[in-house]
Amino acid sequence: MFQLFKKSKPVKIRSYDGNKKYGVAAKDLKELLKKGCKSLQLPLPGAHVCLYSDGTKVTEEFFVTLPDHTELVLLSREQTWGGVVCDIGQLLNTDRHADGLIEAAKGLLSDEQSPKRRKILTDLLLNLEDRSELESREEDEEWFKGIDARFKTKSAYMKFNCESRIRGYMKEVDDASKTIQKAKVRAEFLKTSKSLVEMLKTARYNGCYFDRTEKEPDRLCTQEGWFTCQGSFDQDVCQSLHSINPYGSRESRIVFSTWNLDHRIEKKRTIIPALLEALQNHNTSDVNLTYFYGLLFTRENLKLVHIVCHKKGAHNLLCDTKKIFRQAGKTEKGSQKAKGRKRRLV
Template sequence: MDLETKSSKRIQEQPVPALYSVCWSQRNKKQSTRSVPGKATHPPRLLLGPQAPGPPLPTPGPAGVTAPTSAPDIERLLGAFCSQQGAVVEAARRLLTDERAPHRQKLLADLIHNLSENILAEDKDDDKKWFEGLESRFKNKSSYLRHSCESRMRGYMREVSGFIPNVHPAARDAYKGIIDLMADKLKSVKYNGCYFDRREKEEAARLCTAEGWFSCQGPFDRDDCPCKHSINPYSNRESRILFSTWNLDHIIEKKRAVVPELAEAVKTRDGREVNWEYFYQLLFTLDNLKLVHIACHKKTNHNLSCDKTRIYRKRKQTYEIS
């Protein structure tokens, strides 16, 4: 008998279901207050473990687990989880203590992780565990997430500066001049830290909801995420750490396309003015950046190039008055 089977048998032998009984009993209390005299009221039941005393249930599936039978069932189960979050987490922790089957361990651990959240807390005093491992200068969650985004932008700027040795010697001064213009622009917008800051008032300027939920925008060659990845780094410490693995992916690649094209534009400008703001947009703004889960980050060659019509500024035409 393998671990999964033993685990299922052990859970089925328990007299009281640890997880669902919490949700069901609380829901039963609420519904009993609305029951009609003389008529039994049976709330919908969805088991995660063994069957508890109550009304008839759907036929159990593999390992004795009764699965939700419809969308409303799942919706009710989710509602129960949310309304009795603390009790469900405690029950899951008790089950996890004796659990040996890897698959069930994973399910329980994920459940505990997803429900052990303090999303609305913002200040360090309200969620000290979230700040474990961070520098003491960070006093609230938004300031750290803003700093995290700023650090990425600074990293991109370092890569642009690091390309100087590859620029033609005759064009290096002009290239450095453009770097200075970009740096000033970045400073003026505070390194676009607003992208990760849930307190940003302008909704279009941030990549998350007001509660801090981020959604994967999908690979560079898709309009959306096929797996519907999402994360809230404001919720708990583990999510904060995992969010660091998400990428701000350049659709037109930074190293393969944008930076080399900028260097070439400076070299061959021949009196023309390089449209540095176009390159700035490609390097540091959402015009060319997508937030993606690590599984959606394709490191293959994107085979995309800069718009040749936007590399140089259009010259102003002058007309002589005769």
Template sequence: MKGCKVSDANRNRTVGVACQTLDELKVKGSQKLCIKKNVRVQLLDGTFVNDEDYFQTLPSQTVFLLLKPGESAFTGADILYNALQAVNLDYLRAGKEVQKFFTQNVKEKVMNLAKLLNKASHIQNVQLSKKADDPDWFEGTESRSATKEEFMARRSQDRIRGYMYKTQDDLKKSEAYQNDQICQKKLTEALQEMNLRLKANKYFRDYFDRSAVSDRLCDSAGTFQCKGRWDLPRCRYKGVVTNHHMINPYASRESRIVFSTWNFDHVVERSRSIVPAFLEAAKLASNNNTAINTNYFYRLLFTTDNLKLVHIVCHDKGAHNVQCDPCKFTVSKSVV
């Protein structure tokens, strides 16, 4: 039995639930929150939990948001509002003006907030690592991580796991998976192989871990630099101090919170391009007696061959005009 916490989309109320499975969490959580409709389960960082295996990897006391159909949880501006409250900016006491502040130009305000936090990134606490030495940094995390590096590594793993579970879910919902047994077999084999590779690579925990020897996306102090919009070679932000967006989430609790708004951007998009290409690869492999090129799709989904860590201002959610390479969809079985 695992102790969990559940809340609704507005996060007005959080209650404890003891459960063993994801389905049990949904039933008991819905009862305690008086939600009658079927719910979706989401983590505080926006990752949906729709797989029992993923649920079992999450630690006790994790907070789950139970969302009604069509409902979305507060993110983005709400997180930033809490961060601004934490640094006690005077204008946050302006009552109704606070609400107006967050109704327009949110991205611009994120950018200005980043400037403030960058100034704070040189404080003494940035070098501290253990929870016992900088307990304020861990406030609100509900994490058993003993160090900042361990916590950040787990956040990196959460994001990569999220891409795996979302992709798996999308593929299993497809017509090809549900109605074509050969395609289903090809997709199942490819997903199993990718899951094994992710476990072997520890779900790329090193991306956010400043103590990692390789694969980390920050310097040894923990400072991350935005890689720029998907179609640009670098971040084009021009600030007073720097010529690119940067942040050190290891510096303070506020910086850690704001870093959660930074995104991994798939240059070749996951939902618009990679998943459809994955399905096409399964069909080709079924017809030609070949195998899905798992390595190709793995690198597109989870590695920095196709992932760019970007500031929210540089995260363009419009359609990207790059597609998967059809020549790389399948490989001969001897190559697998």
């Protein structure tokens, strides 16, 4: 009989407290332990191997089934391994300075292939690189890259960012005037638009929503700059618990630009058409502009949502017909009609 020769299996191996991987080829677990202990300078008695991904102990039978280049951890007798998060926890328990932790985390991430581990390390890096306590351009120049030089603080830029979004909503209202055929209705709509702009100027375009230096009832973030997703239009809270601090890093600031101030009652599908309809047979003075202002530009109808929670389908929510017109105006008209009837009776 011919003796069957086992083919060597290439794997990647590292020690419990080491980030560097070593390529080892072995025919069986016994040979792997022998070569691994020699490379990592560990005592062979009691040595054992676990999967790097989830900490599963590798037996002789299990070793045969491993795919080539599987990542393993070689452990001494007293050591245990809990999976990919183990070395991250060990990293955080060290006394390294923040910059040292960042470099170490980048080292772990540099050649990592595991999606789960890459996600954990990426999130860790974002937190380690957090510089939210810094406010001025001089303190954190990296955060301000690509931002106009007139902005000297993070809060000033974030306020401008929010104002720009609100101005964009106002532009959509103005653009709706182009669809109006009747000159009288268009004239009333332009009056309405002008009044809304004046209301926005008084409120400084509600830039306070993104400004962490504002008072708590006015801002949407914590004093440190953390924003929490408020969930899709049809939910009370975000089921995924999304949160972000755009004050922390340039990357977080850029990612935050994908978050939406979403209208629960939709702007284009519902609010603007309802305003146009109200002006077909009424003057601007008859319309409850405070109600429409609240729907278009305030937290009364706006929700800050992560892009994943932004549902772009029809919301199927309508304006409150009882609030579209000014009640005082109706009362005044009713009084005039009553006076007219009284004169006729006299």
